[in-house]
Amino acid sequence: MSEVLLEGREIVKVFPGVRALDGVGLRLEAGAVHALLGENGAGKSTLIKVLTGVHPPDGGQLLWRGEAVRFRSPLEAARTGIGVVHQERNLVPGFSVAENICLQAPPSRRGMIDRAAMSAPALRCLAEIGVDLDPQTPVGQLSVAQKQLVEIAKALFTESRVLLLDEPTASLSPQETERLFEVIRRLAARGTCVVFVSHKLEEVFAVCDTVTVLRDGQSVLDSAPLAQYTHDDVVNLMVGRAHTTAGLAPRTCDTASPPALALSGVSTAAGHRDISLDVRVGEIVGLYGLVGAGRSELAKAILGLDRIEAGEIRVHGTPVRINSPRQALHKHGIGYVTENRKEEGVFLEQPIVRNITVTVWRKLARALGYVPAKEERATAADLVARLGIRISGLQQLAGELSGGNQQKVSLAKWLAADTRLLIVDEPTVGVDIRTKRAFHELLWELAGKGLAILLISSDLGEMVTLADRVVVMGNYRRLGETDNDHDYEEMSGRIIRLIHGRPEEAVAPAERNPA
Amino acid sequence: MSTTTAPPAPPAPDATAETAGPSGRLPFWVNQQLGLFVLVIALAALFGLLRPAFFNAQFVLFPLLSDISTLTVVALAQMVVLSVGHMNLAVGRMASFGAMFAGLGYDRLHLPLILGLLLCLVAGTAIGALAGWVIARTGVSSFVVTLAMDFALLGLVSLLYTALTDNAAFTTTPSGMAELRSYSLADICAGPICGSNAIPQLGQFAVLALVGLGFLYRYTRTGRELLLTGANPAAAELSGIPTGRRIITAHALSGLLAALAGFMAAVSTGSFRASIGGEFMLPSFLGAVLGGTLLTGGVVSVLGALLGTSLVDVIRKGLDLLGVGLESLNIYLGGVLLLALSADRIRNVVSYRKVVRST
Numbered sequence: 001m002s003e004v005l006l007e008g009r010e011i012v013k014v015f016p017g018v019r020a021l022d023g024v025g026l027r028l029e030a031g032a033v034h035a036l037l038g039e040n041g042a043g044k045s046t047l048i049k050v051l052t053g054v055h056p057p058d059g060g061q062l063l064w065r066g067e068a069v070r071f072r073s074p075l076e077a078a079r080t081g082i083g084v085v086h087q088e089r090n091l092v093p094g095f096s097v098a099e100n101i102c103l104q105a106p107p108s109r110r111g112m113i114d115r116a117a118m119s120a121p122a123l124r125c126l127a128e129i130g131v132d133l134d135p136q137t138p139v140g141q142l143s144v145a146q147k148q149l150v151e152i153a154k155a156l157f158t159e160s161r162v163l164l165l166d167e168p169t170a171s172l173s174p175q176e177t178e179r180l181f182e183v184i185r186r187l188a189a190r191g192t193c194v195v196f197v198s199h200k201l202e203e204v205f206a207v208c209d210t211v212t213v214l215r216d217g218q219s220v221l222d223s224a225p226l227a228q229y230t231h232d233d234v235v236n237l238m239v240g241r242a243h244t245t246a247g248l249a250p251r252t253c254d255t256a257s258p259p260a261l262a263l264s265g266v267s268t269a270a271g272h273r274d275i276s277l278d279v280r281v282g283e284i285v286g287l288y289g290l291v292g293a294g295r296s297e298l299a300k301a302i303l304g305l306d307r308i309e310a311g312e313i314r315v316h317g318t319p320v321r322i323n324s325p326r327q328a329l330h331k332h333g334i335g336y337v338t339e340n341r342k343e344e345g346v347f348l349e350q351p352i353v354r355n356i357t358v359t360v361w362r363k364l365a366r367a368l369g370y371v372p373a374k375e376e377r378a379t380a381a382d383l384v385a386r387l388g389i390r391i392s393g394l395q396q397l398a399g400e401l402s403g404g405n406q407q408k409v410s411l412a413k414w415l416a417a418d419t420r421l422l423i424v425d426e427p428t429v430g431v432d433i434r435t436k437r438a439f440h441e442l443l444w445e446l447a448g449k450g451l452a453i454l455l456i457s458s459d460l461g462e463m464v465t466l467a468d469r470v471v472v473m474g475n476y477r478r479l480g481e482t483d484n485d486h487d488y489e490e491m492s493g494r495i496i497r498l499i500h501g502r503p504e505e506a507v508a509p510a511e512r513n514p515a
Numbered sequence: 516m517s518t519t520t521a522p523p524a525p526p527a528p529d530a531t532a533e534t535a536g537p538s539g540r541l542p543f544w545v546n547q548q549l550g551l552f553v554l555v556i557a558l559a560a561l562f563g564l565l566r567p568a569f570f571n572a573q574f575v576l577f578p579l580l581s582d583i584s585t586l587t588v589v590a591l592a593q594m595v596v597l598s599v600g601h602m603n604l605a606v607g608r609m610a611s612f613g614a615m616f617a618g619l620g621y622d623r624l625h626l627p628l629i630l631g632l633l634l635c636l637v638a639g640t641a642i643g644a645l646a647g648w649v650i651a652r653t654g655v656s657s658f659v660v661t662l663a664m665d666f667a668l669l670g671l672v673s674l675l676y677t678a679l680t681d682n683a684a685f686t687t688t689p690s691g692m693a694e695l696r697s698y699s700l701a702d703i704c705a706g707p708i709c710g711s712n713a714i715p716q717l718g719q720f721a722v723l724a725l726v727g728l729g730f731l732y733r734y735t736r737t738g739r740e741l742l743l744t745g746a747n748p749a750a751a752e753l754s755g756i757p758t759g760r761r762i763i764t765a766h767a768l769s770g771l772l773a774a775l776a777g778f779m780a781a782v783s784t785g786s787f788r789a790s791i792g793g794e795f796m797l798p799s800f801l802g803a804v805l806g807g808t809l810l811t812g813g814v815v816s817v818l819g820a821l822l823g824t825s826l827v828d829v830i831r832k833g834l835d836l837l838g839v840g841l842e843s844l845n846i847y848l849g850g851v852l853l854l855a856l857s858a859d860r861i862r863n864v865v866s867y868r869k870v871v872r873s874t
Contacts, residue, residue, distance in 0.1 A: 303753070326755035336753060344753050347746040349813055358743055358754045361736040369735035413754060 003030045005065060005193050006051065006082065006162050012059030013046055019217055020046040023060070026212050027223040028162055028193045033184055035204045035226060036197045038214035039238055039432035044197055045087075047214065048164050052084045053077035078104060083155030084164040089147055091139045091154075098122035098135035101154045125153040129183040143292070145176040152183060163187065164195040169203055170429055173290040173458070181207045199432055201231055213237045239434055248441065251448045253283035253468060258317030260421045260452030261302070261334070266311035268301040270294065271476045274311070279421065284443065284453045286467030286484070288460070288495055294476035295456045296339055299423045303328045303336055315421070329359060332421075335414030339425035339456070341403075345410035348399030352391055355398045355409050356380040359417035383412040387442065404435030411442075422446070425456040440465055464491045472498040547807040551822040555829055562833030569836055576713035577699060583821075583828045584721035585779040589795045590802025590820040591724050592772035597803055598732070599765040600745040600812025601657035605646065606773045606799045608668035610792030613639035613774025615672055618685030618787025628691040635778045636771055642668070643770015647763035657766075676789040685787040696782050720779055721821070724772060729817045741765055745812025801827055801852070827852070 006028045013021040021043050028034055038044045049055045051062070053071030062069050064080055071077040074084075091100045098118040099106070107117040122135040131149045139147060148168055155163050165184075169177045184194050184207055198204055204211070205226065213221035213234065220237050221229075229237075259278035266275045272294055279285045287295050300306055302313065304322040312319050315332045328334040338344040347355050357364070357376045364371050364379075380394050387408045391401065398409055407427060414422055424443065428436040443466060447453050457463055463470055464486060472479045472495055480498040484491060563569040570576065589606060596603040603609070617635035620626040626634065642664075650660050676683045694702075695717065700710020732738035744751045744761045752758045776795065781787045804810060805826060806819020830851050834844050 324757075325753050326757060329755040338750075338753060343747070344749045347743055347750055347813070350743060350746050354739060354743065358739070358751075358756065361739055362755075365736040369737050371734060371736050371739065373734070417755075 002032070003065070004028070004063075005030050007063040007066075008047075008051065008060065009063070010060040011047070011050060011057050011062070013043075013050055013055055014058045021050065021057070022217040024214065024217070024219045025222040026051075026219065028195065029210070029223075030161070030191045030193055031188050032210050033188050033194045033196055033208045034223070035208035035211040036195055036214070037201075037204065037211060037234060037238055039434060042214040042238070042432075043217040044214055045166065046217075048084060048166055048195075048197070051077070051162075052082055052164065075104075078158050078160070081159060081161040082164070083158055083160030083162070085148070085151040085155060085166065085168060087166045087170070089144075089151070091147055091150060093140035094138065096136050096138055097126075097133055097142070097150055100139050100150060101125055101135070101157050103154065104158050121157060122153070125156045126150075128156055129153060129186065131183075144171045145173070145180075148172065148180065149183070152187075156187075160192065162193045162195065164197070166197045167199070168196070169198060169200060177203065199436075201234060201433075204234075205231065235433060238432075248444045248465075249448070251282070251444065253447070254281040254450070257281055258314070260316055261454065262314040262317075263302070264312050264314075266298075266301075266313065267309045268298070269307040269309055270297045270301060272298055272301065273477055275473075275478050276311075277471045277478065277481070279452045279454050281420075281452050282447055282450045283468050284447045284455055284466050286463040286470040287454060287456045287473060288458070288463050288470050289473035289479075290458065290499065293473045295473055296425055297476070298473070299336055299425060299454070299456060302423065303334065329417060329419065330362065333417075333419045334421045334423065335359075335417065335419035337407075337411050337414060337422065337424045337427060339429070341406055341410050346398045346406050349397060351395045352384070352389075352398055352401075352409060353377060353380040353394040356383055356412045356416055359413045363417075379416055380412075383416055386415070387412055388438065402435075404431040404439070407431060407435075407439070408442075415446075419451070421452045421454070423454045423456070426458065427455070428457075428459065428462060436462075460492050460495065461488065463495075464488050470495060474499055548816060548819050548822060551806065551819065551826055555822060555825045558826070558829050558833060562829070562836065566833075566836045569833060572711065572713035575832065575836070577715055579828060579832050580713065581715045581717050581783050582832075583825050584715065584718045585776050585783065586795075586798050586802060586828065587721045587821045587824045588724050588772055588776040588779060589799045590806070590824050591728055591817070592769045592776060593799035594803040594806075594808045594815050594817070594820050595728070595741075595768045595772065596657065596765050597808050597810060598741050598745050598812060598815045599762055600748070601650065601762065601765065602661065602810075603643075603646070603766065603769045603773070603799075604658065604661040604796060605665035605668060606769065607792035607795035608665050608672065609639055609642055609770050609773035610777030610780065610795055611672050611789060612642055612668050612777070613770075614777035614781045614787050614791045615675060615685075615789070616774075617778055617781065619679065621689045621787075622680075622685040622687040625687075626689065628689045628695070631689060632778055635774050639770040639772075639774020639777070640767045641770070643773070644763055644767035646770070647766025650766065651759040651762040673789045683789055688785070692782055693785075696785060717779055717783060720775055724775065725817055725821060732815055732817060737761070737764065742813050742815065747813070798824065798827065805852070 004027055008024060008026040011021050011024045012019065024043065024047055026047070036044055036047070046055065050057050053074045053076050056070070056072070062071070069080065071080070092103070095103075101122040102118045107114045107121070109117075119135045126133055126135070129149060129152055131153065133146065133150070139150060142150065152163070168180060172180060184196065187194055196204065196208055208226050210223050211221060211226045211229065211234070212219055212223050215238060259280045262278035264276045267273050275298060277285065277287075287298070289295050297306065301308060302322065303325045304327060305325065313322065314320065315334070320332060322328045322332065325336065342348065353376060357379055360379060361371050364375050366372065377394055384391060384394070389405050389408045389412065391405070398406060401409065427443070428439055431439065440462070443453060443455070455463070455466055464484060467484045469481060469483050470491070471481045482491070482494050482498065559569070568575060589610070592606050593603055613635040616638040617631040620631040620634045646661055646664050649655070650657050698716040699712045700714045700716070701712035702716070703710050732742065740751070740756045740761050741764065743754070743756060744758045748758055773792070773795070777792050780791050802820050802824035805823030806821070807816035808814065808819060827848070830848055831844065834847050839847060
């Protein structure tokens with residue numbers, strides 16, 4: 001048995017009104033890839049913060065190589081050898097790669113930062129994870145995946161023996177994810193313990209050796225070998241009851257009336273060329289593509305946030321020019337559930353009632369702009385009930401809700417306004433299985449009631465579950481379209497072929513000559 | 516009238532975000548407005564105890580309340596722009612700009628009192644709207660734009676005063692202005708019962724502004740849209756709020772309130788001079804922020820602006836009566852303000868610990 005690096009026993013952490021961690025045990029061994037699983041709100045983030053010295057534990061014990069330790073700051077934890085790559089990117093965009101990697105302890109000469117001496121250690125760290133990057137590149141110019149790797153290199157610079165990765169694959173493409181896994185395996189091979197937090201179980205099973213499952217602040221599975229468990233076992237442990245994967249009721253869409261939204265030959269100032277697609281009433285059309293394919297940008301252009309240079313947009317058959325999101329909302333009934341809910345979707349520091357009713361104040365307002373509080377609350381309460389949003393009161397701040405509930409709040413405001421077309425951008429990123437499932441049912445049901453939905457997602461499983469048709473985009477162009485037969489294997493094959501520019505008839509020769 | 520939402524976040528807002536249960540509320544006594552109110556009353560009582568003259572209606576309370584009225588309107592002028600996450604560094608100069616128009620109207624056009632006031636408010640609104648328009652249009656930060664505006668107006672106002680007057684002040688005052696300056700509630704009688712002679716009639720403007728803004732932020736669509744624009748401009752725009760227009764609204768309102776404060780200052784000093792509003796900027800932030808308005812936008816407290824301003828003025832007046840010299844007065848004032856603000860933080864931390872322990 002290999003050496004135990006970090007061990008937590010009976011860890012307790014209390015916040016006002018809630019025991020976020022209530023007796024959590026965890027054993028991290030050298031050379032292992034350890035999965036930390038749990039639904040939103042189960043306490044994963046809190047546990048990571050306790051392990052890295054952000055929060056002092058209110059009870060229990062932390063042992064570093066068998067000795068009790070107490071971290072008073074993240075810096076102390078980092079010096080001990082615990083590195084973390086948070087969900088939010090923590091790089092300084094204006095600094096170079098080398099400067100970011102050496103940020104914790106920059107080499108200095110006579111009290112001045114020695115810029116030249118930075119390159120060598122930065123290159124060494126990058127080489128360790130097999131990444132080829134110029135250390136002088138400003139971080140702001142890197143892709144999301146590259147930034148992720150720089151963060152890992154940064155953690156290596158402080159000689160982390162334990163490396164915590166919080167949802168590292170949330171915004172990576174499949175290829176980038178695979179590369180990250182290689183890095184993880186390489187790190188494990190040289191004796192680092194990598195803790196991997198993810199909602200994507202396929203990834204967990206692909207890369208992890210041991211697993212800890214949290215539920216309601218307690219560890220229901222404590223550092224067990226993952227090989228002994230199946231996919232379903234783990235889900236049941238996380239959810240706490242048998243998880244059913246019943247199918248969704250069939251649904252038909254209206255093919256007689258003109259589409260709710262039709263783009264023909266649309267080119268935008270953002271760089272889209274000749275995009276055509278249509279979304280019928282009651283239909284869910286998936287817009288699939290890798291990160292950077294220009295899908296969110298297309299949504300924003302439809303809402304009037306970017307200039308349409310050519311082509312035509314029709315809403316329910318009428319050609320329109322949309323100049324602003326409010327015109328899209330009030331005149332055409334188009335809503336946009338944003339990808340980045342914390343920055344563009346919800347008002348974190350504002351009460352839930354305002355978050356939901358923001359789109360309908362115009363409708364509710366009487367003389368002098370007076371908005372009757374009673375009707376406002378009724379509207380919000382109705383949606384909270386309809387979407388099953390778990391809140392303590394309508395005046396609760398949206399920022400206090402879990403990610404899934406925040407996402408529901410950002411959807412609720414569009415339902416409040418009775419939108420007829422909804423553009424939903426990556427609705428379930430960072431959302432746990434149960435909420436994801438509920439969200440899928442919700443979107444399905446809304447479409448069944450006649451809402452037209454344009455679904456932007458990088459989650460192929462989500463596409464296959466929900467969409468009626470999938471339009472594939474790449475590099476700001478439309479690559480093709482395929483009907484969805486709800487068969488994952490079949491669909492993923494077709495979509496990947498579209499992405500790589502190999503339509504079905506051209507597949508055979510291409511396979512004979514792999515590039 | 517207070518539109519504050521919850522008290523400032525506890526030390527670990529990000530952690531509670533994931534886990535906050537239904538009982539995560541802090542107790543009622545962690546309320547900034549209540550704390551301020553108690554503090555103002557207690558300090559007034561203390562000063563009254565040490566110097567009974569503090570409660571002299573005519574020579575202490577009347578001027579004190581006049582000052583509080585004017586500075587409350589100044590604080591409100593700042594609060595309105597803070598609500599959209601902006602600031603107005605030209606608040607004092609906008610006041611003098613507005614007051615100049617009133618003076619000009621009285622001096623050259625011989626306008627009656629009320630029309631001069633109206634002219635003043637229109638001028639203030641216009642200059643505020645201009646600042647807002649530049650900000651919304653160019654996307655340059657309000658700090659830079661209003662700072663530039665401050666310098667421009669500083670020059671413009673003094674130039675105009677030099678060109679239009681003999682000794683840098685409009686001396687003609689309309690009928691009714693002297694009364695407005697010196698009358699108190701004692702001059703308003705309902706039958707045999709008259710009001711207190713400590714409360715100046717000038718206070719009516721402050722009350723009007725407080726009620727108006729209280730209504731705006733608590734009950735109207737515009738008020739809510741201002742707050743959400745301040746809370747998260749990107750999300751507001753995507754939610755269909757006309758954020759550009761709301762930014763202009765906020766700055767125009769700020770200009771209006773600044774001009775009103777300029778008018779009030781001119782009335783209480785008796786003349787329209789270029790120097791009006793010169794000392795408005797710091798109190799404007801102090802009153803608003805002490806009252807619970809966030810510098811980052813999205814949270815305002817209308818009543819808090821009154822309480823915050825009252826606290827500063829009561830301390831100033833009290834220390835003055837105790838014979839503290841002007842220079843050392845400012846040192847004490849700084850100390851007391853620091854204490855007042857930390858007291859708020861201490862209350863928060865203590866109650867947070869208490870809630871944690873009980874879980």
